[in-house]
Amino acid sequence: MLLLVVDALPPATFDLGMPGWAPTLELTAHVRAKPAPGPLRVRHVTRNVAHGMFEEDCEVWDSDDRLVAQSRQLALLPRKGGRTL
Known part of the structure; x- marks a missing residue:
C-alpha cells in the first residue's frame, strides 16, 4: 500500500490551479x-x-513519526482541459 500512496495521489499541481x-x-x-499501526501522515509537494x-x-510518516516511504516523480x-503538453 505504501507504493500506492506515493504514486496514486492527484498531482501536486492541483494546488497550483x-x-x-x-x-x-x-x-x-x-x-x-x-x-x-495507526494513521499515516502524507506530505506531497x-x-x-x-x-x-x-x-x-x-x-509517508507513520504514527511513531518515522519516515516509512518516499518518492520523487518527474x-x-x-x-487546460486535461490534455498534456
Whole structure:
C-alpha cells in the first residue's frame, strides 16, 4: 500500500490551479520501513515547475513519526482541459 500512496495521489499541481492528468516521465520510490499501526501522515509537494514539467516529492510518516516511504516523480504539466503538453 505504501507504493500506492506515493504514486496514486492527484498531482501536486492541483494546488497550483493546474488540475488534470500529469503523465509520469520518471518515478523513484523507496519503502524504508514497515509502518507502525495507526494513521499515516502524507506530505506531497512540488518545488520546481519549469519547461512543461514538474518534480513532485512525497513522504509517508507513520504514527511513531518515522519516515516509512518516499518518492520523487518527474511529470509533464497538465494542460487546460486535461490534455498534456
